Amino acid sequence: MKLSTILATGITLSCLSVNALALTIGFAQVGSESGWRTSFSESVKAEAKKRGIDLKFSDAQQKQENQIKAVRSFIAQGVDAIIIAPVVETGWKPVLREAKRARIPVVIVDRNIQVGDDSLFVTRIASDFSEEGRKAAQWLMDTTQGNCKIVELQGTVGATAAIDRAQGFNDVIGKYPNANIVRSQTGEFTRTKGKEVMESILKAENGGKGVCALWAHNDEMALGGIQAIKEAGLKPGSDILVVSVDGVPDYFKAMADGDANATVELSPHLGGPAFDVIEKYLGGDKNIPKLISTTGDLFTQDTAAAEYQKRRLQ
Amino acid sequence: MSTRYLPLYVTGALLSLLFGLGAIQFDGFGSMRVVLNLFSDNAFLMITAIGMTLVIISGGIDLSVGSVIALSGVLCGLLIGEYGWHPLAAFALILPLATLFGAIMGMWIHVYKLQPFIVTLAGMFFARGLATMLSEESIAIDHPFYDAVADFGFSLPGNAWLGTSTLLLLLVLVVAVLVMHYSRFGAYVYALGGNHQSAELMGVPVAKATIGIYATSSFLAALAGIVFTFYTFSGYALTAVGTELDAIAAVVIGGTLLTGGSGFVVGTILGVLMMGVIQTYIIFDGSLSSWWTKIVIGLLLFFFIVLQKLLNRGRVQHA
Numbered sequence: 001m002k003l004s005t006i007l008a009t010g011i012t013l014s015c016l017s018v019n020a021l022a023l024t025i026g027f028a029q030v031g032s033e034s035g036w037r038t039s040f041s042e043s044v045k046a047e048a049k050k051r052g053i054d055l056k057f058s059d060a061q062q063k064q065e066n067q068i069k070a071v072r073s074f075i076a077q078g079v080d081a082i083i084i085a086p087v088v089e090t091g092w093k094p095v096l097r098e099a100k101r102a103r104i105p106v107v108i109v110d111r112n113i114q115v116g117d118d119s120l121f122v123t124r125i126a127s128d129f130s131e132e133g134r135k136a137a138q139w140l141m142d143t144t145q146g147n148c149k150i151v152e153l154q155g156t157v158g159a160t161a162a163i164d165r166a167q168g169f170n171d172v173i174g175k176y177p178n179a180n181i182v183r184s185q186t187g188e189f190t191r192t193k194g195k196e197v198m199e200s201i202l203k204a205e206n207g208g209k210g211v212c213a214l215w216a217h218n219d220e221m222a223l224g225g226i227q228a229i230k231e232a233g234l235k236p237g238s239d240i241l242v243v244s245v246d247g248v249p250d251y252f253k254a255m256a257d258g259d260a261n262a263t264v265e266l267s268p269h270l271g272g273p274a275f276d277v278i279e280k281y282l283g284g285d286k287n288i289p290k291l292i293s294t295t296g297d298l299f300t301q302d303t304a305a306a307e308y309q310k311r312r313l314q
Numbered sequence: 315m316s317t318r319y320l321p322l323y324v325t326g327a328l329l330s331l332l333f334g335l336g337a338i339q340f341d342g343f344g345s346m347r348v349v350l351n352l353f354s355d356n357a358f359l360m361i362t363a364i365g366m367t368l369v370i371i372s373g374g375i376d377l378s379v380g381s382v383i384a385l386s387g388v389l390c391g392l393l394i395g396e397y398g399w400h401p402l403a404a405f406a407l408i409l410p411l412a413t414l415f416g417a418i419m420g421m422w423i424h425v426y427k428l429q430p431f432i433v434t435l436a437g438m439f440f441a442r443g444l445a446t447m448l449s450e451e452s453i454a455i456d457h458p459f460y461d462a463v464a465d466f467g468f469s470l471p472g473n474a475w476l477g478t479s480t481l482l483l484l485l486v487l488v489v490a491v492l493v494m495h496y497s498r499f500g501a502y503v504y505a506l507g508g509n510h511q512s513a514e515l516m517g518v519p520v521a522k523a524t525i526g527i528y529a530t531s532s533f534l535a536a537l538a539g540i541v542f543t544f545y546t547f548s549g550y551a552l553t554a555v556g557t558e559l560d561a562i563a564a565v566v567i568g569g570t571l572l573t574g575g576s577g578f579v580v581g582t583i584l585g586v587l588m589m590g591v592i593q594t595y596i597i598f599d600g601s602l603s604s605w606w607t608k609i610v611i612g613l614l615l616f617f618f619i620v621l622q623k624l625l626n627r628g629r630v631q632h633a
Binding site: 059061063069070088 | 345
């Protein structure tokens with residue numbers, strides 16, 4: 001009698017815990033077009049495994065129609081929640097309405113979406129680009145005591161990341177009267193363009209004399225800029241400080257070598273926060289902000305060598 | 315007689331097998347909802363592929379359809395989203411324009427005796443280039459008409475939804491089957507693909523038929539582009555890249571001879587469903603790489619080409 005009660009309780013409990021753990025979550029990923037995207041996918045898969053979540057992963061091969069198909073299949077399958085990393089901002093209204101009708105919560109990660117109706121998704125989890133700009137600027141101001149002639153390599157014209165990073169950076173240096181941006185041009189987020197533009201900036205700035213820092217909207221452009229500084233006969237990292245955003249392995253190597261100074265990491269680990277939100281929402285707590293920021297930390301030369309080893313192996 | 319229908323039976327059998335496999339393995343797979351999703355998700359591809367079936371049966375090929383879908387979508391986005399046109403007015407402009415576009419390609423193919431491959435390749439670049447020039451960004455369409463389109467439909471048992479896109483597709487399908495089997499135009503299409511010269515001798519108006527075929531294909535591609543905007547509520551120049559190849563694959567898997575002269579519109583629908591079921595299976599599984607879709611379709615294509623070759627040889631020996 002006693003034994004059977006214990007057994008019964010045990011079975012009930014284990015059933016309950018299995019039910020509580022075995023969430024099925026569909027994840028509609030854009031594709032695997034970049035190293036950052038791949039580490040993002042791998043990070044979500046690893047996090048799901050750790051939490052015992054049954055993850056349905058779909059790679060849309062950069063096509064929105066594939067993403068929509070995947071989401072509709074997730075709905076037909078009756079998953080507990082859906083995560084979408086949208087390939088473009090537009091075009092999500094019909095499928096999100098379908099998810100809402102089926103009472104399946106949707107979490108948007110990374111890029112933004114345009115839907116008139118906020119209630120179609122639980123929240124968006126993304127890095128706050130202007131926060132990244134503010135962090136980079138704050139580090140630079142602290143390092144130079146607010147005395148700095150800065151040159152800026154902007155991202156692609158019109159890209160949200162470029163606009164918001166510039167704005168965040170400018171907000172901070174605006175508070176320091178002796179800091180200002182003397183040259184600003186787009187390097188289109190690429191290494192080659194970054195180098196080219198930096199070369200012409202250095203020429204225009206009297207060979208780079210008097211320039212105190214290079215602020216690049218991403219690591220790739222910064223790496224191109226470093227190359228240009230070297231070729232102009234200056235020492236990047238000391239003659240001209242270099243600060244940027246992303247945290248790619250090559251940039252950590254440049255920091256370890258003393259050629260670059262700081263970067264704000266764009267975290268690919270969006271799975272953890274997304275699952276946290278979903279668990280909270282399914283647990284009955286509907287009080288969730290519409291934007292959750294996952295801005296990464298700022299890394300400097302101090303930890304660069306160790307971080308490079310860690311990241312190279314990933 | 316039976317060899318003519320054999321590829322159709324094979325596709326049908328493989329389709330049922332794969333669907334059955336999915337239904338046994340996954341909860342919710344063998345449902346009305348999934349079946350209707352297959353139609354509504356792939357409605358634009360099916361409409362395009364119906365046009366492609368006509369072209370291929372006539373012995374040609376149309377590589378421009380994917381770009382025409384994108385161009386039609388971008389025009390919808392611009393006219394409705396930016397200039398505030400009523401969607402019906404926009405459609406009334408886009409569909410005739412696309413038909414004209416196809417007719418011009420057909421004319422070139424006929425008058426200058428050019429390879430359809432190269433003419434429609436030019437059409438493909440032209441339409442994609444134009445679409446991208448008109449707008450590099452995806453344009454959102456927010457119009458009450460679109461909301462009405464999205465809400466229109468019939469609820470079926472099993473949480474299934476028979477929506478506008480599927481209904482449009484079914485209409486196109488019925489018309490296409492009727493035209494192909496009960497009209498003079500349909501007979502011309504088969505005759506052209508069978509043997510171009512004897513078709514001419516038999517009195518088929520080759521010029522009219524060729525122009526009509528490519529005009530139809532472009533018209534259906536533009537219609538598919540409109541259906542695609544119902545799907546995404548936006549127009550984007552980079553949609554449907556490579557859709558022409560998906561359509562060709564569906565046509566071949568559906569049992570149409572690539573050399574022309576033989577094939578069925580219904581087979582093409584089965585071909586698209588096949589591709590859709592593979593994709594759905596992979597999404598339901600959730601751990602297989604999505605690239606398996608392409609691998610399996612590649613293998614299927616290969617299998618069907620060999621099958622066609624064998625059947626053709628058999629036919630020649632019988633004759």
